[in-house]
Amino acid sequence: MAENDRARREYRAEELAGLAGITVRTVRFYRERRLLPPPRRDGRIAWYDDHHLARLRTISALLERGHTLTGIAELADALDQGRGVADLLGVDAPSEEEPVRLTPEELAARFDGEVTPENLAAAMRLGYLGTDGEEIVHVSRRLLDVSSALVREGIPLAEVLAAALETRRHTEALAELFSTLILRHTSPQTLTRLRPLAQTTLEAELSLALDKKLRERG
Known part of the structure; x- marks a missing residue:
């Protein structure tokens, strides 16, 4: 049973190439270009696993979308050097945000032509992003949806991310202001209960500020 289970998860180069729909020579070429992580060695036999297969399918999907091998290699390197999902989400950090798991090709499809190593x-x-094996994890479905919607409207992803960084600075200052105000008069337990009040205040103030800007530029 253990041998059969391993056979389902690990493949020789010929099996891997067949499952990925490419040649063994292409597998070796991708390894040389560092698009594919090194296989597990058992003597002179190289064993590949499902992560290698997923990476090969990702490469094929990105090539079909017009990405070059050089660009894919840069993306793979950026992802391999990325933060792990545990660092991204935190171990004991509660959040109202829903994380989203994506394959690299799904991320590329969300931001067509904008998923560069610099933006990653x-x-x-x-x-915003972390890695978990061959998957990418975005910390917030709402932020992911907003970012991709802005890019679809023609705003470059680099500028969206720059605006996000500036927003982060302001929101962290506002979070400090509200938490200090509440803790000055109540207990830490109350901070969690009154959190929705702070969020409602920020949403209302932002709505009023946007209304003002629309009138000024209308």
């Missing part, structure tokens, strides 16, 4: 690095510095 910026998103990781912001704490």
